[in-house]
Amino acid sequence: MSQPTSIAFESKSTFLQRHSSWMIQTAAIIAPFILFGIFLTFYEVNPIELYSSMVATTFGDLYGFGEVLLKATPFILTGLAAALPAKAGLVNVGGEGQLAIGALFATWFAIFYLDQMPALIGIPIMLLAGALGGAAWASVVAVLKVKGKLNETITSVLLNYVAVFIVGFFVHGMLKDPNSFNWPFSPEISYSLRLPVINGTRLHIGFVIAIVLAVAVWFILSKTRLGYRIRVLGSNRLAAERAGMNINRMYFWVLLAAGAIAGIAGMIEIAGIEGRLRATVGTNFGYLGFLAAMMAWNNPLRLMATAFLLGMISVAGNKLEIFSGLPSSSVNILMALVLFFILGSGKLVKR
Amino acid sequence: MIADILTGAIRSGTSVMLASQGELVSERAGVINLGTEGSMLCGALGGFAVTVWSGNPWLGTVAGGLCGLLISLIHAFLVISCGANQLATGLTIMFFGMGVTAFFGKGFVSQQIVGFNPVPIPLLSDIPYLGKILFNHDPLTYLSMLLVPMLWYLIFRTRLGIILRAAGEREEVLFASGINPRLVRYLAVLAGGFLAGIGGAQLSIAYTHSWVENMVAGRGVVAVALVIFASWKPVQAMLGAYLFGAAQALQLTVQQQGLAISPYFLFMVPYVLTLVALLIVERRKQSQTPEALGKVLAGSG
Numbered sequence: 001m002s003q004p005t006s007i008a009f010e011s012k013s014t015f016l017q018r019h020s021s022w023m024i025q026t027a028a029i030i031a032p033f034i035l036f037g038i039f040l041t042f043y044e045v046n047p048i049e050l051y052s053s054m055v056a057t058t059f060g061d062l063y064g065f066g067e068v069l070l071k072a073t074p075f076i077l078t079g080l081a082a083a084l085p086a087k088a089g090l091v092n093v094g095g096e097g098q099l100a101i102g103a104l105f106a107t108w109f110a111i112f113y114l115d116q117m118p119a120l121i122g123i124p125i126m127l128l129a130g131a132l133g134g135a136a137w138a139s140v141v142a143v144l145k146v147k148g149k150l151n152e153t154i155t156s157v158l159l160n161y162v163a164v165f166i167v168g169f170f171v172h173g174m175l176k177d178p179n180s181f182n183w184p185f186s187p188e189i190s191y192s193l194r195l196p197v198i199n200g201t202r203l204h205i206g207f208v209i210a211i212v213l214a215v216a217v218w219f220i221l222s223k224t225r226l227g228y229r230i231r232v233l234g235s236n237r238l239a240a241e242r243a244g245m246n247i248n249r250m251y252f253w254v255l256l257a258a259g260a261i262a263g264i265a266g267m268i269e270i271a272g273i274e275g276r277l278r279a280t281v282g283t284n285f286g287y288l289g290f291l292a293a294m295m296a297w298n299n300p301l302r303l304m305a306t307a308f309l310l311g312m313i314s315v316a317g318n319k320l321e322i323f324s325g326l327p328s329s330s331v332n333i334l335m336a337l338v339l340f341f342i343l344g345s346g347k348l349v350k351r
Numbered sequence: 352m353i354a355d356i357l358t359g360a361i362r363s364g365t366s367v368m369l370a371s372q373g374e375l376v377s378e379r380a381g382v383i384n385l386g387t388e389g390s391m392l393c394g395a396l397g398g399f400a401v402t403v404w405s406g407n408p409w410l411g412t413v414a415g416g417l418c419g420l421l422i423s424l425i426h427a428f429l430v431i432s433c434g435a436n437q438l439a440t441g442l443t444i445m446f447f448g449m450g451v452t453a454f455f456g457k458g459f460v461s462q463q464i465v466g467f468n469p470v471p472i473p474l475l476s477d478i479p480y481l482g483k484i485l486f487n488h489d490p491l492t493y494l495s496m497l498l499v500p501m502l503w504y505l506i507f508r509t510r511l512g513i514i515l516r517a518a519g520e521r522e523e524v525l526f527a528s529g530i531n532p533r534l535v536r537y538l539a540v541l542a543g544g545f546l547a548g549i550g551g552a553q554l555s556i557a558y559t560h561s562w563v564e565n566m567v568a569g570r571g572v573v574a575v576a577l578v579i580f581a582s583w584k585p586v587q588a589m590l591g592a593y594l595f596g597a598a599q600a601l602q603l604t605v606q607q608q609g610l611a612i613s614p615y616f617l618f619m620v621p622y623v624l625t626l627v628a629l630l631i632v633e634r635r636k637q638s639q640t641p642e643a644l645g646k647v648l649a650g651s652g
Contacts (some may be wrong), residue, residue, distance in 0.1 A: 091438045148630045151399035153385070154576050158626055161569045162619050252371045264491045287446050294439060327457055331448025339443045340425065343435035
């Protein structure tokens with residue numbers, strides 16, 4: 001905001017600026033829950049009951065806690081796929097498609113090359129395949145950005161639709177299970193390729209992978225030279241240019257790394273939960289990850305917390321459907337409300 | 352067969368065309384609205400619901416437009432009044448639109464309506480070849496065709512158009528001449544949302560005659576991309592939308608002809624085509640971008 005006119009417009013904000021930023025942030029998280037609660041009462045759902053049962057399921061027993069962590073796992077990864085480029089000043093919304101293509105690559109490798117492999121070799125190769133798939137898909141966005149000067153937000157959203165059709169093409173064709181009675185999904189991957197599970201829950205080691213990656217991305221961003229350069233690029237492109245950075249090369253590799261992380265999320269969905277590829281793999285996970293990253297102000301450590309919160313909301317959504325007959329997609333409204341408040345309060349908070 | 356594709360291009364391109372004209376107005380004032388997708392979804396559902404209740408597709412169209420307008424009001428408020436990131440806000444609205452319409456649309460999935468049907472224009476529709484392509488459409492399509500020259504005139508030949516463009520290029524000038532640029536932007540975004548809503552309503556009331564969850568399927572995003580492709584000019588945006596429509600019509604024709612091409616490849620064509628079109632145009636020019644918008648697209652808005 002460098003225009004002279006903006007001074008006249010923004011004299012109002014001094015009142016809010018007196019409040020410390022954490023109060024605004026907390027209010028921005030709480031307000032949408034109140035608003036959604038009011039909305040629920042119109043549908044004869046008691047919001048207090050819902051929210052308290054949400055907390056009770058999450059912290060009541062090991063299984064419930066595991067379910068929430070399980071839901072949070074892909075959100076952490078697709079969130080990283082949005083947060084890392086955001087630090088470089090890019091808006092990558094391609095997590096959705098990058099996850100899908102990652103899942104496709106991982107399934108392809110699992111079925112055609114890794115069927116007889118022991119877990120210790122097979123799972124890492126499958127993981128790399130997923131990362132490769134996601135990175136390959138992100139490279140389309142990256143090339144369009146660097147060579148074609150096309151805005152990455154628009155191209156990555158458009159490519160999400162294309163990615164879903166590509167997965168559809170394969171599960172209806174080359175990857176279709178011959179014993180599926182014409183249902184469009186791949187054969188099941190070998191049992192040895194399934195991710196090991198923690199006893200008493202459905203939680204698998206994919207969660208650990210997500211945490212390790214989140215910490216690694218945080219470390220790189222805040223403690224290394226490379227991370228510093230990425231942040232400089234994101235906060236002041238001109239300064240980065242003057243300092244002699246190769247901006248296009250940075251953009252390219254940051255987008256590829258983001259795609260690889262989203263691709264790993266796709267692999268984890270296949271090897272950890274689904275066991276086979278469907279055209280609907282990870283629907284909305286990319287957008288929810290983007291949301292989690294926004295809520296965390298693109299900080300990888302905070303992202304783990306916001307992904308956990310979204311995991312809780314997702315599990316609550318399933319409960320909502322079972323107990324009150326409201327579609328589980330209703331919680332998407334809650335999630336969008338949360339983000340509206342975050343976006344609205346963004347300029348009030350000093351980062 | 353070619354006539355079929357061209358007719359289909361207009362028929363399935365109209366919803367995108369309406370949305371892209373709306374987005375064009377909004378972007379001329381310096382606001383890019385990816386929430387167009389959400390506006391279209393809400394317009395499609397709102398228009399469909401009111402048509403089911405009232406039996407009157409015109410009422411449905413207006414309702415669809417108003418739904419789109421309401422959704423775009425959120426965008427306008429967050430972006431213009433709160434200074435939120437335009438692209439991120441637009442995406443959230445897209446997501447919000449998916450959630451809201453999935454929620455309220457559940458009861459409408461199997462409903463049926465009469466809606467709008469093609470009305471051949473007397474005499475004109477008898478022109479060989481052209482008559483069938485251009486003059487045998489639903490009323491909303493005719494209106495959308497009239498809208499394009501009107502919008503062109505408004506933007507490039509009237510005082511109102513200068514004010515609109517100034518909001519996107521040099522807001523200080525507007526401010527100095529006593530006009531509040533924020534108000535202009537608000538109105539432009541709302542107008543854009545209204546048109547996107549009507550576009551969505553055209554999809555559900557006139558094109559498919561049904562409501563299906565997430566039926567807009569990226570058309571709103573395509574509309575945003577087309578505006579850039581069209582260098583912010585109404586006629587080019589119309590042509591782009593019909594190109595998208597043609598790619599969709601191609602799908603149906605190929606399937607009817609029984610050619611052995613996977614439908615999934617054909618589904619991709621409109622989106623890939625949009626990307627290619629963007630790429631070609633972007634390589635040619637750079638300077639016509641409204642200045643306020645250029646900042647957003649470069650990542651500092």
